[in-house]
Amino acid sequence: MQDDEGQDKAGVETGTLTLRPTVAALESWLVETHPVLDHGFVRVIDYMGDDAAVVQAARVSYGRGTKPGRADAALIRYLMRHRHTTPFEMCEIKYHVKLPIFVARQWIRHRTASVNEISARYSILDREFYLPAPSALAAQAADNRQGRDRPLGADDAAVVLDLLRDDASRCHDHYEALLESGLARELARINLTLSTYTQWYWKIDLHNLLHFLSLRLDAHAQYEIRAYAEVMAESVKAWVPETYAAFADYLLGGAAFSAPMLAALRRMLAGEAVTAETSGLGRREWQEMMAALGRD
Amino acid sequence: MQDDEGQDKAGVETGTLTLRPTVAALESWLVETHPVLDHGFVRVIDYMGDDAAVVQAARVSYGRGTKPGRADAALIRYLMRHRHTTPFEMCEIKYHVKLPIFVARQWIRHRTASVNEISARYSILDREFYLPAPSALAAQAADNRQGRDRPLGADDAAVVLDLLRDDASRCHDHYEALLESGLARELARINLTLSTYTQWYWKIDLHNLLHFLSLRLDAHAQYEIRAYAEVMAESVKAWVPETYAAFADYLLGGAAFSAPMLAALRRMLAGEAVTAETSGLGRREWQEMMAALGRD
């Protein structure tokens, strides 16, 4: 076993020879920490496989059925388009992430990953908590129960920030005082705010990571978790560029149309001037289809 | 579809006829809410299967191989002892639970369940937070990094409680003020403390529930989650009494001995006066074995 402190340092200089597939563009992520929000970060700890590993696994499944000479990129696009997901499970990546607890609570809903999080029963959490940048301090959206609208004005923002900072600070001061007084760590931590930072190792396969990204890169995802997804998306681009390109075309940039949407679309293509009222669709479905067609 | 408010009330009076297996002792759990901690509760929403469903599934697997006339209870004990876990997956239960966020964070590590939690992006959380009873306000254990020792003295406890109450109250007051000022709900909630209550629906199969209980009924589990596990254990006893009895004998009350422990045990049984020093075991392993043998 290697010392887990010394490993990176030794590694930076020399590295180790391996017969495994390696991805040069991802190796630099192993030594760099990518900042997110005010105190968070994303770091790649390890990875397994590459674009070729996806192709190789697909060729086991479809055997002689995959035409010799077929370009790898085309096969990856075919797999993505037809949701043949198992070859993408053959790649794996492990991140070290520092993130606010309220983000961690959204993130952990994805159950198909492995997690080791700092335990506040064993350890004392650092005095770090998330304070939104002014541009992120937004009002509740009026037309969407879960969304944000435009940022608060400068004065309102200052008031909000003071309040968030004061409460998080006081709660952390008291957390430390409670520990000082001898209270069990597992109890003292209940005084911390949801803005407090935690850390974890998070390991997931490429298929499930793409699913995570498709949900968390979405405009409806909370800004704070989206900030993590965007950095992770960059790591995936570096790691498996062909897979990421297919993902961007078929999942991120695509749209799913229902049977009634397809029926309305056929009428439109036949030259009929279909409106929200004559479409047979609900108001929101109509809006969603128009948005996907760039007509909103 | 039935109205989800009216269902229980109508149900209490009449019920509905079904051909599914039904467990009379669990039906009362469908209308009663069992309190846990200061504001929490456990409620059974629905269930599927019973002890007989475990036996029936096992008989599909082992077919003619299961002796006719073999008592069902004996078969359940055999399955439990040999960790034939799949027949226990054939029963399912769904709970409605109200619990502090720090408990929810431990709980959700069990990934083999389905969860729907109140979202504080959509909803406004109630003004309820956990304050430990004086008997639960314990000092950090000296010999165990994650445990609790004896309760604090009355004076210290009063100071701690005031502090926890004040901080949680103030954070919730400010949460409401932030909402009032128009801040997006998804941001305002980051000001809440980890002691704040949340709620969820949690659905799991019997095998995974027993695994959850074996970890969370353990003396090393944090007291607050253990309080939930104890109530849920009562619901399992009502639901599948034979399975619970086997679980209590083989998992809860049992002990796993390593190869070196077994070697030491053989020497002891052969009459040798084995000590910690001569046992070949590490100090903690020796202590654990002595505890399992009731010799500590």
Added chain:
Amino acid sequence: MQDDEGQDKAGVETGTLTLRPTVAALESWLVETHPVLDHGFVRVIDYMGDDAAVVQAARVSYGRGTKPGRADAALIRYLMRHRHTTPFEMCEIKYHVKLPIFVARQWIRHRTASVNEISARYSILDREFYLPAPSALAAQAADNRQGRDRPLGADDAAVVLDLLRDDASRCHDHYEALLESGLARELARINLTLSTYTQWYWKIDLHNLLHFLSLRLDAHAQYEIRAYAEVMAESVKAWVPETYAAFADYLLGGAAFSAPMLAALRRMLAGEAVTAETSGLGRREWQEMMAALGRD
């Protein structure tokens, strides 16, 4: 515990009162066995939840965020359209299925279910094997490596059937002879053909069942597993009619368009005469889009 033979008989006459949600239309499935292929069947053993349980779980998650008075069916459609999948996990169903081994091998790829299969290490398998009906005895598709083309002519079909029947019969005769000679059951069974029938209990939640059905009802699924999916789809219609209707509109009858497809579609809607060549799409993508638009 009830006797697992007597349960259905007793149940047919009386049933038991329960406070759980029940679905009258699915109760009859608990006593009827639905035949599939030549010797197979599908039977519902138990179920948990209904359309209202989906709505109820969603209302926990989105709390006050779900408009009071919003029709349940509209909420179910919203959840399905936006892939809010967790409320659908709150319903569960358990089937007893008899199916050929080659179908079982495809089926088991769905890992999110619980299974108890007859073990041929313990039990002796019945002398039943699948022989396709003449209409199912189809030639290899020329344009599709995994598909079937039209049925064989009557003469060819007769030859094929004789051969399949003879081999399966002889292999089963010898299986019995090997058992007779004292060979271990776990070895004798390796002589059986993949057409041999097996049986299992299969339990899955509604979300994962719909995913299974969306793949196995598809025209590209092998006919024999599709035959099971079609019967199971009927049980889902009986069980959760609103959910099934939304599933049919959004998943079964819908289509996913990629970013390049959407770009081509916009040009078409703008009146341009886009062709396969000018579309910027690969040949197969173009064909798939035309098919979805009813223009092939």
Added chain:
Amino acid sequence: MQDDEGQDKAGVETGTLTLRPTVAALESWLVETHPVLDHGFVRVIDYMGDDAAVVQAARVSYGRGTKPGRADAALIRYLMRHRHTTPFEMCEIKYHVKLPIFVARQWIRHRTASVNEISARYSILDREFYLPAPSALAAQAADNRQGRDRPLGADDAAVVLDLLRDDASRCHDHYEALLESGLARELARINLTLSTYTQWYWKIDLHNLLHFLSLRLDAHAQYEIRAYAEVMAESVKAWVPETYAAFADYLLGGAAFSAPMLAALRRMLAGEAVTAETSGLGRREWQEMMAALGRD
């Protein structure tokens, strides 16, 4: 992307530099194919992590709680003894395996792995089927419904082998004839015997792999799957030697005692001459305990 044919050859000579953890002893497994049974094999395709990665993940979880200077091996033993399983999920391995279909059917019950298997809908299976070596051609156990007894006599074995070989050969000949006649591949394959070889890529994390091995290395596992487990166990020893040593001590070589067993054991240690009759245990439980104590 690399050519998936050329990769190994190029790799053998040069390898690639990486900053990831690398295990010299496992690298040779990347180029060697380990034979199993008459035509099968196990090959390691890729791996992620090492013993140090387990330790590193545990130190994230237990943070400052893990004593500095504590030996890594001791921490791994502690994690294994207390079933702290998540750090072991942080390592991953991917195998290429060739195996008979009846073994594949047992294997796939482990649902926590990723699989890509050759599809006989797309590809034509090779003419290879498993024939047991004479030493493996055993009689049905009399005292155990699923086990094997001693090998058949030479004459009986010869008869059995002829029969297995003839049937598998004829079925494969006819499979080829059916393909020749134009029958769809997905139908022709139903004529093959369960002894036919298939291949897959199988990827799993270390925790779940150890669980697989603990079940499949067991004396009650069928000999043929045990043969695979034994080769894979060697790969795990090469990969994570400290973890494997702890696994061997705590899981493979250990024993779980029930509450009634512990009660009997206490009486024995107190000097009482406990017998099967006076133990309060069932006959089989008593035998199992005596076996674990080396007293059978």
